Amino acid sequence: MTELNRRDFLKVSAVTGAATVFAAGCAGAPDVAAESIAEERPRERMALLMDNSLCVNCQACRLACQNENMLPVERKYIRFDYIDKGRFPNTTHHVNRHSCQHCGNAPCIDVCPVDALYKGQEGFTHVDFEACIGCQLCGTVCPFDVPVYNEDPRSGAWKMYKCSACEHLVSQGGTPACASTCMTEAVQYGTWEEMLAKAESRVAQLRDKHPQAEVYGSTQQDGLGLLLVLRTPAADYPHLV
Amino acid sequence: MAIDRRTFFKRTAGITAAAAALNFIDMKAWAQTVEDGPVEVKPSMCNMCTSECGMQIHVKNGRAWKVTGHPDHGISRGKLCPRAHAGLHWIYDPGRVKTPLKRVGEWEFEAISWEQATDEIADKLKAILDEHGQEAVFGAQYPRTTGTLYLNRFMHSLGVATTMTHEASCQSARQLGMTHTFGAAYDADWRHAKYLLFVGRNMGEGIKTGSANCFAAAVANGAKIVCLDPRLNQSAAITEWVPIRPGTDLAFLLAVSNILVTENLFDRDFIRNHTNGFVNFRREITQYTPEWAAGITGIPEDKIREIAYDLADNAPHCAVDTGWKAAVGSNFANGTDTARAVAYINALLGNLGQLGGLYAPLGAIVAEPNFPSPAVPTGVRNDGVGTEFPVAPPTGLPHVTMQRAKEGKVKAGFVRHFNPVRSFPDYEHMRAGMRALDLLVVFETHMSETAIEADYILPEPSFAEREEIIKTDGATVCMRTKVVDKVHPETKSFDEIITLLAQKMGVGQYFEFSLDDWNEALLAEQPFSLADLKRMGSTQGLTYDEPVVPGGCGNLLPGDKPAPPTMHPRVFLASNDRNPVPPLGTPSGLFEFFSQRFAQAGFNGIAEWREPETGLSLGANEFRVIHGKQGYHSHVCTANIPMLAQITKDYDTNRIWMNAERASALGVSDNDTVRLRAKNGRTAEVRIMVTERIHPDMLFAPAGYGNRSPYLEVSQALGGFNPHDLCDFRTEPISGHAMMSELIVAVESV
Structure with missing residues (x-):
């Protein structure tokens, strides 16, 4: 992903995946070919669900992501927007995850001149970091202002940074690091249909107290791979349209 | 060669941390992690707070790369909070203490050998004990199983009575208030509650991973949750925020009790059969009307009533969470009575042992190792516990000990993995107390505010480089295993250091066991071996029939997974039906609205309103x-x-x-x-x-x-x-x- 080329990365993750299986208690040397597991798996559209109504802003997702993807300390794929509404004592506070929304119809892929951006079988927009030439076209067309232009401290080259949905994990049937770590289960991972159903059911529950609650991402850009549960209208958030 | 701040960093692995501060990239280390290589997954426990979540450390090229939650650990439940991910930095931090250090000037040190360090410490300690007696010495630690065993045992073997933890800056008032009402500090069964009131506690930011998981599950289940807090914290942000004037939670709680009592909304059966002092309590509580509380707390009377009625409507499947620090902890003069007032409401709701109420989980069976033990000293403590503070918990009062040190009455201190100079008010007081000691020995991985006042700093390997004593949390049995090789070969683990010091002090006979010996003995009644546990890291063990209530830090959680067939049946949380009330740990065996122990010590037997010591009136600025x-x-x-x-x-x-x-x-x-x-x-x-x-x-x-x-x-x-x-x-x-x-x-x- 970030600093490895894609082939190397898959190699790393194959071993990682196997070691994880081993640690989970299945006997066997850690040389199980994870790729073969992946090949047997039926591919369907997957999604991350960010239920902002359960997020306590602990930032574990950001850090798990940074470690998983071996990002330098200052680089992060997951950021947050915060809004306050009302005056004391009737204040409410809301957070929203700001990271790649994994558009079904992703304009960044269309404009990338070197095919550094591409769709995986799970529907996420992955990045070939080595291939990126830092032209910033993806940033200019992104509807959500996500990719960040920054220096790769190892090579000194300037590149675009954005969430790749942990390609090395999801392509092996694994779960993105942000969803694995989330203690409030605000971040969940599953098939797109499951996640949408969960989001809709949560929003129905929220509407008692938050009549403007909504699911964001069921239709935008032909459906988003990062679905959002919002308690207030999308227009309140600086990076949503 | 003397080490001051500049040379300290020069001597580290070629990394100038000063230049890197806030521009943090340690390129060499980072490149090593990123490099392709096989990955091993090894079990460990987080070291960032007292919860010590079970986790797996993924090691690549011999270097810790990332962590994932251990699914079989009762607190982590496969999840991890942000600190666990960042905690790997502590292994490779260029600012680690790498060799024994001896003070040579203000915050300046020189590297010395272990032999020299332990010889000099033993000589000084012997002289202090000879001249001033046991009361002039203390041991203090941020509680960890290894620290509790080795530091307390070392102190006890020398006849030293004063062993302390951080609790007086944390939840000692809660512990005391709950112990003298319910007999123990029970937690709430957050996950299954229909209604929860949090009094200043912020589950999303004062994190215990599994507790936050239960809390969020209650939110997702649609439970009604109210957060009483002067600040719209992140937990209040996803529930209902009721702002309150800081320092007045006690008034609010007394008024809720008033409503439940005067309007007959309490559990008569529980009150009749399981409590004492209710008649007096009922008489006292009438003065704390909701109108009165509204004036003090700033919360409208109607809101106070609404919360009281909601609690009554949902009883017994609801709780006033028993808190941690905040209103019931070490913040205000009324902390202990605020904790008792929390307990009163829960007693009125009759929720102990009920689904969604207060509970205790079954605890894993821990066998008693049979090695020669020193007698627990009965001498006077130097922190006032048992004398000036007759009912204060034995977790101790480090800030009082520092006062005694300033007065010349305390001469030596041993501090492990604990930074009271920075974590207690006031900094100058704590620092002066430490400086007044003739001998301060700090066991640390880093140059903390307490470490830099030490005469000797003895370096340990980081949490990922050492094994420790087994810990249990509810049914979970877990331990820290050695995940990576020592980064700094001169470091020694705490058990090694204390054993060395004990030998020099002539009390080596109490340390003629290895870490493995002790751990094996602890597991004697479990169906798995120490080798099994080292491989698993965390697992669910055989449990006692009776619930085990946590003593101080160390949270226990209800298990959601069905109990394995080898476990004893659960006595709590069995169903929505009424569960039997467990025996209580108070002197009377009953819930105590009136505490005889408090009254005998000269305190109010029943909690009563008192303002913060600094009062409630504020000037314009x-x-x-x-x-x-x-x-x-x-x-x-x-x-x-x-x-x-x-x-x-x-x-x-x-x-x-x-x-x-x-x-x-x-x-x-x-x-x-x-x-x-x-x-x-x-x-x-x-x-x-x-x-x-x-x-x-x-x-x-x-x-x-x-x-x-x-x-x-x-x-x-x-x-x-x-x-x-x-x-x-x-x-x-x-x-x-x-x-x-x-x-x-x-x-x-x-």
């Missing part, structure tokens, strides 16, 4: 300063971790919160720097965040910033304010805690 956690920092030890400091920097979150209307009246704008002046004349300059999320009476200081050790360079570069710099040394009369929020400041322009 005055505020109370309250501190609290952000989810991504722990205590006073994480602001130096680059990944966490970067979050603070990205979102500018180490500013001091001020209510927007008050700010406007004072002419203070967002991001302005102002001067805070305490009544003792001390001042600090802080940057303000103007917000609608806070009560007008208070400033909120995010905790964990403001490190003073010049060796903590990332934290120094990040900056920030620690209110203990302004707060006075104080003691709450009953539990003796440090009254950390009894601080009123005037805001001045600079």
Whole structure:
């Protein structure tokens, strides 16, 4: 992903995946070919669900992501927007995850001149970091202002940074690091249909107290791979349209 | 060669941390991690807070790369909070203590050998014990199984009675108040509750991973949850926020009891069969009307009634969470009675042992190792516990010990993995106390504010490089295993150091066992071996028939997984039906509305209203300063971790919160720097965040910033304010805690 080329990365993750299986208690040397597991798996559209109504802003997702993807300390794929509404004592506070929304119809892929951006079988927009030439076209067309232009401290080259949905994990049937770590289960991972159903059911529950609650991402850009549960209208958030 | 701050870093692995501060990339180390290589997954436990979540450390090229939650650990439940991810930094931090250090000047040290260090320490300690007796010595630690076993055993073997932890800056008042009502500090069964009231507790930011998981599950289940807090914290943000004037939670709680009692909304069966002192309590509580409480707390009378009725309607499947620090902890003069008032409401609801109420889980069976043990000393403690503070918990009062040290009565201290100089008010008081000692030995991995006052700093390997004593949490049995090789070969683990010191002190006979010997003995009644546990890291063990209530830090959680067939049946949380009330740990075996023990010690037998010691009236430019956690920092030890400091920097979150209307009246704008002046004349300059999320009476200081050790360079570069710099040394009369929020400041322009 970030600093490895894609082939190397898959190699790393194959071993990682196997070691994880081993640690989970299945006997066997850690040389199980994870790729073969992946090949047997039926591919369907997957999604991350960010239920902002359960997020306590602990930032574990950001850090798990940074470690998983071996990002330098200052680089992060997951950021947050915060809004306050009302005056004391009737204040409410809301957070929203700001990271790649994994558009079904992703304009960044269309404009990338070197095919550094591409769709995986799970529907996420992955990045070939080595291939990126830092032209910033993806940033200019992104509807959500996500990719960040920054220096790769190892090579000194300037590149675009954005969430790749942990390609090395999801392509092996694994779960993105942000969803694995989330203690409030605000971040969940599953098939797109499951996640949408969960989001809709949560929003129905929220509407008692938050009549403007909504699911964001069921239709935008032909459906988003990062679905959002919002308690207030999308227009309140600086990076949503 | 003497080591000061500059040379300390020069001597580290070629990394100039000063230059790297807030521009944190350690390229060499990072490249090593990124490099392709096989990955091993090894079990461990997080070391960032007392919860010690079970986790897996993924090791690549022999270097810890990332962590994932251990699914078989009762607290982590496969999840991890941010600190666990960032905690790997502690292994490779260039600021690690690498060899034994001896003080040669103000915050300056020289590297010495273990032989020299332990010889000199033993000689000095012998002389102090000979001349001044056991009362002149103390041991203190942030509680860990290994520290508790080895430090306390070492102290006991020398006849030293004063062993302490951090609790007097944390939840000792809660522990005391709950113990003298319910007989133990029960937690709430958050996950299954229909209604929960949190009194200042912030489950999302004062994190225990599994507790936050249960809390969020209750939110997702649609439980009604109210957070009483002067600040719209992140837990209140996803539930219902009821703002309250800081320091007045006791008035609110007494009024809720008043409503439940006077309107006959209590569990008559529980009160009749399982409590004592109710008649007197009923008489006393009539004075605390909702009208009265509304005037003190600023919460409308109708809201107080609504909360009381909601609790009654949902009883017994609801709870007033028993809190941790905040209102029931070490913040205010009324902390202990606030904890008792929380207990009263739960008793009135009859929720003990009921689904969604207060509960205790079954605890894993721990066998008693049979090695020669020193007698537990019965001599006088130097922190006032048992004398000046007759009912204070044995977790001790480090701030009182520092006062005695300043008076020349305490001469030697042994401190492990604990930083009381920075974590207690006031900094100058704590520092002066440590400096007044003839011998201060600090066991640390880092140059903390306490370490830099030491005469000797003895370095341990980091949490990932050492094994420790087994820990149990509910049914979970877990241990820290050696995940990576020692980064600094000269470091020694705590069990090795104490055994060495004990031999030099002539009490080696109490340490003629290895870590493995002790751990094997602990597991004698479990169906798995120590080797099994080292491989698994965390597992669910055989449990006792009776619930085991946590003593102090160490949270226990209800298991959601069905119990394996080898486990005993659960006596609690069996169903929605009424469960039998468990035996209570009080002297009477009953819930005590009236505490004989308190009365005998000269305190009020029944909790009663008292104001914060600093009163409730504020001048036009005055505020109370309250501190609290952000989810991504722990205590006073994480602001130096680059990944966490970067979050603070990205979102500018180490500013001091001020209510927007008050700010406007004072002419203070967002991001302005102002001067805070305490009544003792001390001042600090802080940057303000103007917000609608806070009560007008208070400033909120995010905790964990403001490190003073010049060796903590990332934290120094990040900056920030620690209110203990302004707060006075104080003691709450009953539990003796440090009254950390009894601080009123005037805001001045600079």
